[in-house]
Amino acid sequence: MAGWLVRRLVQAGFVMLAMSAIVFVGLHAIGNPVDILISPDADQAERARAIAALGLDKPLWEQYFFFLRGAVQGDLGRSFVFNEPALKLILGRMPATLELAVTAVIMSVLVGLPLGLFAGLYPNSIAGRTVMAGSIMGFSLPGFWVGLMLIMVFAVTLGWLPSSGRGTTAELFGVQWSFLTRDGLRHLLMPALNLSLFNISLVLRLARAGVRETMPLDYIRFARAKGLSPRRVVFVHVLRNILIPVVTVVGLELGSTIAFSVVTESVFAWPGMGKLIIDSINVLDRPVIVAYLMIVVALFVTINLVVDLLYTVLDPRVRLGGRA
Amino acid sequence: MSDVPTLELRDLNTVFDTRAGVLRAVDGVTLSVGRGEVLGLVGESGSGKSVTGFSIIGLIDPPGRIASGRIRFQGRELVGLAEPELRRLRGRHIAMIFQDPMMTLNPVLRIDTQMMETIQAHERVSGAEARSRSRDALGQVGIPSPDERLSAYPHQFSGGMRQRVAIAIALLHNPALIVADEPTTALDVTIQAQILAVVQKLASERGTSLLWITHDLSVVAGLADRVAVMYAGRIVESGAVDAVLDNPMHHYTRGLIGSVPSRNRRGHKLLQIPGMTPSPLDRPAGCAFRTRCAAADAACETEPALTRPEPGRELRCFHPAHGAVAA
Amino acid sequence: MEQSPARRVLSDFAANKVALAALVVIAVIVLLALAASLIAPQNPYDLAQLDIMDGRLPPGSASADGLTFWLGTDDQGRDMLSGILYGLRISLAVGAGSAIVAGIIGTALGLSAAYAGGRIEAAIMRLVDLQLSFPAILVALMILAFLGKGVVNVMLALVIVEWASYARTARSAALSERAREYIEAAECLALPRWRVVFRHLLPNCLPPLIVIGTIQVARAIALEATLSFLGLGVPITEPSLGLLIANGYQYMLSGKYWISFYPGIALLVTIMAINLVGDQLRDVLNPRLQR
Numbered sequence: 039m040a041g042w043l044v045r046r047l048v049q050a051g052f053v054m055l056a057m058s059a060i061v062f063v064g065l066h067a068i069g070n071p072v073d074i075l076i077s078p079d080a081d082q083a084e085r086a087r088a089i090a091a092l093g094l095d096k097p098l099w100e101q102y103f104f105f106l107r108g109a110v111q112g113d114l115g116r117s118f119v120f121n122e123p124a125l126k127l128i129l130g131r132m133p134a135t136l137e138l139a140v141t142a143v144i145m146s147v148l149v150g151l152p153l154g155l156f157a158g159l160y161p162n163s164i165a166g167r168t169v170m171a172g173s174i175m176g177f178s179l180p181g182f183w184v185g186l187m188l189i190m191v192f193a194v195t196l197g198w199l200p201s202s203g204r205g206t207t208a209e210l211f212g213v214q215w216s217f218l219t220r221d222g223l224r225h226l227l228m229p230a231l232n233l234s235l236f237n238i239s240l241v242l243r244l245a246r247a248g249v250r251e252t253m254p255l256d257y258i259r260f261a262r263a264k265g266l267s268p269r270r271v272v273f274v275h276v277l278r279n280i281l282i283p284v285v286t287v288v289g290l291e292l293g294s295t296i297a298f299s300v301v302t303e304s305v306f307a308w309p310g311m312g313k314l315i316i317d318s319i320n321v322l323d324r325p326v327i328v329a330y331l332m333i334v335v336a337l338f339v340t341i342n343l344v345v346d347l348l349y350t351v352l353d354p355r356v357r358l359g360g361r362a
Numbered sequence: 363m364s365d366v367p368t369l370e371l372r373d374l375n376t377v378f379d380t381r382a383g384v385l386r387a388v389d390g391v392t393l394s395v396g397r398g399e400v401l402g403l404v405g406e407s408g409s410g411k412s413v414t415g416f417s418i419i420g421l422i423d424p425p426g427r428i429a430s431g432r433i434r435f436q437g438r439e440l441v442g443l444a445e446p447e448l449r450r451l452r453g454r455h456i457a458m459i460f461q462d463p464m465m466t467l468n469p470v471l472r473i474d475t476q477m478m479e480t481i482q483a484h485e486r487v488s489g490a491e492a493r494s495r496s497r498d499a500l501g502q503v504g505i506p507s508p509d510e511r512l513s514a515y516p517h518q519f520s521g522g523m524r525q526r527v528a529i530a531i532a533l534l535h536n537p538a539l540i541v542a543d544e545p546t547t548a549l550d551v552t553i554q555a556q557i558l559a560v561v562q563k564l565a566s567e568r569g570t571s572l573l574w575i576t577h578d579l580s581v582v583a584g585l586a587d588r589v590a591v592m593y594a595g596r597i598v599e600s601g602a603v604d605a606v607l608d609n610p611m612h613h614y615t616r617g618l619i620g621s622v623p624s625r626n627r628r629g630h631k632l633l634q635i636p637g638m639t640p641s642p643l644d645r646p647a648g649c650a651f652r653t654r655c656a657a658a659d660a661a662c663e664t665e666p667a668l669t670r671p672e673p674g675r676e677l678r679c680f681h682p683a684h685g686a687v688a689a
Numbered sequence: 690m691e692q693s694p695a696r697r698v699l700s701d702f703a704a705n706k707v708a709l710a711a712l713v714v715i716a717v718i719v720l721l722a723l724a725a726s727l728i729a730p731q732n733p734y735d736l737a738q739l740d741i742m743d744g745r746l747p748p749g750s751a752s753a754d755g756l757t758f759w760l761g762t763d764d765q766g767r768d769m770l771s772g773i774l775y776g777l778r779i780s781l782a783v784g785a786g787s788a789i790v791a792g793i794i795g796t797a798l799g800l801s802a803a804y805a806g807g808r809i810e811a812a813i814m815r816l817v818d819l820q821l822s823f824p825a826i827l828v829a830l831m832i833l834a835f836l837g838k839g840v841v842n843v844m845l846a847l848v849i850v851e852w853a854s855y856a857r858t859a860r861s862a863a864l865s866e867r868a869r870e871y872i873e874a875a876e877c878l879a880l881p882r883w884r885v886v887f888r889h890l891l892p893n894c895l896p897p898l899i900v901i902g903t904i905q906v907a908r909a910i911a912l913e914a915t916l917s918f919l920g921l922g923v924p925i926t927e928p929s930l931g932l933l934i935a936n937g938y939q940y941m942l943s944g945k946y947w948i949s950f951y952p953g954i955a956l957l958v959t960i961m962a963i964n965l966v967g968d969q970l971r972d973v974l975n976p977r978l979q980r
Contacts, residue, residue: 056819064835174968178961180911182918183934183953190946201942256465263419263460264480264531265453274479278470294824301826301915305938316919319834327834334827342822 046346050339057335058109061328062102114332115325119318124329128311132333133213134204135310138302139295141217141230143288146237151284153238154245155272161250169242176239181298185232185305192228199228202307229306233299237291241284248280282349289345293338366437367394368539368571369418374431376410376417379424385642387413387426389595392668395539398569400562402586402603404576404618408639410595411575412461415541418573419458420448436538454484457532461544463525467516473500473527474512480534499530503560522553526560533564539571546581558585579622583607591615594640594650601675611671611682613655619687649679657681701973708969711962718959722777729771730756734926748947761947763936769947772933773955779929780956783840784910787847792902794848795855800886800894802856803863813856820853825912833921843922847909858901862894896974903967907960914956930956 096104108114114125157169193201205225208218216222252258253276261275300312307313311330318326376388388410395401405411416422418433420440433440435456440448452458460466467476477496481487487495493512500508503526516524525545532540542561546554562585565572574586582589582603590600591612599612610616617635637654640646649666652658659681666678703709726732748761748769761769802813820828832846866872867890875885914931916922923929928936930952937948 053819053822061831064831174961174964178907178911178957178964180914180931180953180956180960182915182931183949183956186934186938186941186949187953190941190950194942194946256460256462257468259416259421260458260460260466260528261468261476262421263452263458265449265451265483266479267449267483270479270483274475275468275471279468282470294826297824297827300830301919304919315830315834316921319830320920324834327831331831335823338823 046343050343053339054335058106058332059102061331062105109332114329117318117323117326119321119323119326124325125333127326128314128329128333131309131311131314133215134308135296135299135303135312137215137217138226138229138233138308138310139292139299141226142233142295142299143237143292145230145234146241146291147284147288149234150238150241151245154242155249155277157242158246158249158253159272161246170246173239173242176235176242179235181232181235182301182305184235185229185302188228188232189305200225201228204309229302229308232305233295233302236298237288237295240291241288244284244287245280248283249276252276252279286345286349289341289348293341296337297334367396367434368399368436369393369395369573370432370434371414371418372432372434374414374417374433375429376413376422376426377429378426380643383643386595386645387642388417390431391592391595391597393590393597393600395571395573397538398566398571399588400565400572400574400586402574402576402582402589403592404579404582404589405592406577406639408642409592410642411592412543414592415458415543415573415575418539418541419452419456420445421452421458450484453480453537454535455537456539456541457535457537459525459528459532459540459542459545462548463521463528463545464548466528467524469516471515472512473514473516473519477512477527477531477534480531484535495534496530499534500527502533502564503527503530504556505530522549522557525549525553525557529557529561529564533568533570536568537570539573540565541573541575543575544577547576547578554581561585579607579618591618594645595642596650596678597676598651598678599676601672605672605675608686609684610687611675611677611684612651612679613657613681613683614651616683616687617654657683698973702969705969705972708965711965711969714958714962715966718777718962719781721774722781725771725774725778729768729774731768731771733767733772733775733928747945748951761945761951763933763948764940769933769951772928773930773952776928776930776933776952777955777959779840779923779927780910780913780931780959783844783847783913783923783929784906787844787909787913788851788902788906790844791848791851791905792855792898795852796859796891796894796898798852799856799859800863800890803860803867804882804886804890810860814860817853817856820850821857825850825908826915829912829916830919830921833916838921838924840923840927843913843916846916847912850912851905851909854901854905855898858897859894862897863890866890866893900967900971900974903963903970907963907967910956910963911960 112125113123116122117124117127120127153169157166160166189201192199203225204214204216204222206219206221207214207216208222209215210218216226258271258275261271266275296311299308299310300316302308303310303312304316311333315327315330317323318330371391371393374388374391375386378385378387391410391414393401393403403411403414413422413426417428418435418440420443422428428441431441435451440451467473474493474496477499478489478492481492481495482489497508497512500511505511505523505526511519516527519527528545540561545561546557549557558581561572564570572585574582576582586603588601589603589606590597591606591614592598593614599606599610599615606615607619610619614635621634635654640650640653646653646663647665648663649655649658652662655662661680666680669677669679671677671682702712721728756768763769763772798813802810828850829846832849833842836842836845872885872889875889880889913922913929914934917929917931918935920935923932925932933952934949934956937945937950937952940948
């Protein structure tokens with residue numbers, strides 16, 4: 039187990055290194071990094087100072103080393119717009135995004151799993167077929183458009199929910215959170231639903247397929263032959279088995295969900311990392327873009343690692359290193 | 363009371379509604395198992411013997427259904443019984459053991475969970491008591507250090523050990539009847555013998571009736587009191603195990619016995635039954651075996667009636683054979 | 690009766706009425722997009738035809754010169770129906786174009802990986818894994834952040850996002866085909882390598898690639914729309930469906946739903962029809978499900 043963990047950590051380190059190299063080379067391949075990394079408004083003296091400070095007069099490999107060293111020390115450059123360290127800026131927006139993404143993922147399980155179980159247990163019923171047809175919609179609907187329609191219906195027409203922002207937040211562990219207040223929750227509901235739509239369909243389909251695969255298996259028949267109630271058969275014997283793929287996929291999807299929150303945050307003016315990155319792209323605040331990329335890569339690598347760990351906890355066959 | 367058989371099937375028909383038509387998997391089966399009796403139900407795969415087993419325990423899922431007939435358990439009619447009633451019988455009074463021990467235990471649940479839930483599904487007992495009864499049951503089927511093994515997962519057991527666990531689960535409530543669906547087929551021969559010995563001992567100690575479904579005549583020879591031979595959804599011959607094996611009257615039974623390799627017949631050519639089991643959608647009218655039977659003639663095109671050629675024996679054949687299968 | 694494989698695929702496909710309907714819908718959409726300049730009531734790019742006085746009219750309104758705006762107008766007084774028809778053309782062109790280019794590149798790399806083996810294969814597949822471990826939107830966002838917007842850049846981003854799926858599919862299909870005897874036979878005949886790959890290997894790897902390709906077109910269209918909505922996609926002079934929707938965003942809050950609503954419906958119908966066809970193709974072409 040320890041050896042496995044070390045191997046995975048080393049692997050994760052390599053991915054980080056590779057991505058940093060790609061970003062770095064990408065920056066250089068596209069244009070003069072001086073233009074990219076230094077504000078166009080800077081005067082000549084400032085440019086010269088920045089070039090020296092960033093080591094842009096050094097050979098490429100040395101510059102990369104320089105960039106890496108900065109990254110390791112948490113220095114990913116300064117935002118031109120906010121004139122703040124890019125890393126600090128992004129980390130400041132991260133809780134809002136994480137809050138949105140995690141809520142969306144939880145929602146996708148809470149909605150998708152029961153619907154999937156139902157569709158799997160009654161595949162030929164009208165309700166079961168409707169659920170499946172709905173999941174095709176969930177895959178096909180463009181997320182940003184659904185967001186607009188949600189605003190249209192629930193904010194503009196019905197006036198039930200606010201259309202933008204985080205609402206009132208409350209502090210926990212030194213960070214502001216929306217989910218702690220009633221107003222914040224009202225603000226969170228629509229964006230989270232919007233973001234979870236794709237994942238709801240995904241979880242639903244996985245759960246349905248899992249149920250359909252598991253139900254005819256001998257151990258489910260055996261469980262029924264033991265006289266267990268249908269509820270116990272479904273919620274213990276079937277559910278435990280389909281939880282493994284569902285948790286894996288949902289965990290892996292957390293990364294994509296964070297990435298896709300870019301869209302949702304733009305639609306609902308949710309002040310998270312995604313909104314920041316779009317704003318930064320629009321004003322060419324490139325240090326923030328680079329920093330965002332590095333942080334998201336780190337996030338991804340971490341999520342993949344955690345999912346693998348969770349997987350071993352859920353599946354006893356994996357936990358003990360294969361079949362006995 | 364004692365003359366009421368534990369299990370009595372009368373003219374049972376279990377069918378599957380498929381797109382290609384109605385598939386008659388079990389076609390008018392009549393049999394009975396007395397208290398403490400072991401009945402071997404023998405047939406090829408596809409003969410409907412497993413479906414018979416699942417019909418008894420009420421686990422025929424759509425598109426399958428019991429179309430007609432009677433299943434009496436200790437005198438009580440099971441056909442048409444509501445699902446909650448059936449569930450109370452299942453696992454408690456009628457237990458089942460499955461063919462592939464690698465598949466019968468849920469891979470993601472611990473052994474203690476899977477045993478204790480069986481007890482607690484039928485009795486209101488504390489977790490501690492359920493656990494100690496589970497441990498005792500594991501000990502009885504010969505699993506060493508049952509205390510430790512309780513908190514293990516199925517994949518940590520060998521196939522034989524898993525089947526012992528399944529048997530322990532089946533025996534938890536001292537059922538009156540165990541339906542065993544080829545429980546030794548997937549095991550090594552030596553393990554097979556051990557499992558047979560365990561079941562035989564425990565069943566006879568407790569007076570449990572056994573319906574032992576198998577395609578293996580040698581298992582039946584050592585275990586069963588009586589044997590029923592099934593072909594294409596029907597019972598073609600039944601009787602005391604020695605009588606049937608020593609003097610098989612149905613040509614299908616003779617074919618089955620002849621195709622078992624034996625040490626005494628070394629050097630002889632093994633007999634084969636020509637042809638294949640007919641598709642259950644397209645069975646020949648009359649005797650279903652006639653297309654493969656050397657003795658068949660025009661008479662066989664009508665359904666042979668059930669006859670009693672000897673006391674305690676039943677047969678469906680117009681041209682019964684006599685004597686042992688040529689050695 | 691022996692059926693030719695193509696025949697069987699066609700008849701299997703037609704067995705699903707929903708998929709067949711979806712195919713018809715796609716055909717209609719493509720025709721509408723191709724004939725946009727002929728059938729659209731207005732050329733939405735010709736500023737001379739637009740009248741700012743017609744701006745933000747609800748569906749069914751008539752313009753000053755008698756033209757009826759069946760789907761309303763946007764803030765520039767542009768007929769939404771015309772805008773959608775022209776927008777469809779751009780969305781389809783970008784989606785299908787990038788899917789084809791990505792398909793060619795990805796398939797070539799995947800086949801090379803399968804055929805070359807060793808280090809080349811390891812290198813290509815590592816790249817594929819790396820690419821696929823990051824969500825498409827993120828990769829596209831980064832590329833456009835560095836390159837800037839524009840149709841060509843969007844297509845480039847889509848190609849970079851999509852090639853890896855083709856490469857993976859092509860490689861696994863090629864590996865299983867390679868093990869078959871006909872390839873061995875072709876190799877024994879000492880046919881040139883390119884001939885074995887392109888004449889023997891490729892045609893037999895096509896079914897899974899077609900399935901992936903169909904779904905990738907839908908994904909590309911959706912992604913292009915999303916990028917354009919975020920203001921990173923096509924320029925304002927060539928509005929795709931995504932950009933039309935984005936333009937309506939600010940008017941949404943005052944209840945003028947149609948500017949965003951109708952282009953969204955067009956987008957949804959297009960994507961869903963392609964997905965339904967892709968689903969059915971997967972069922973029909975999947976050799977594991979045959980018989």
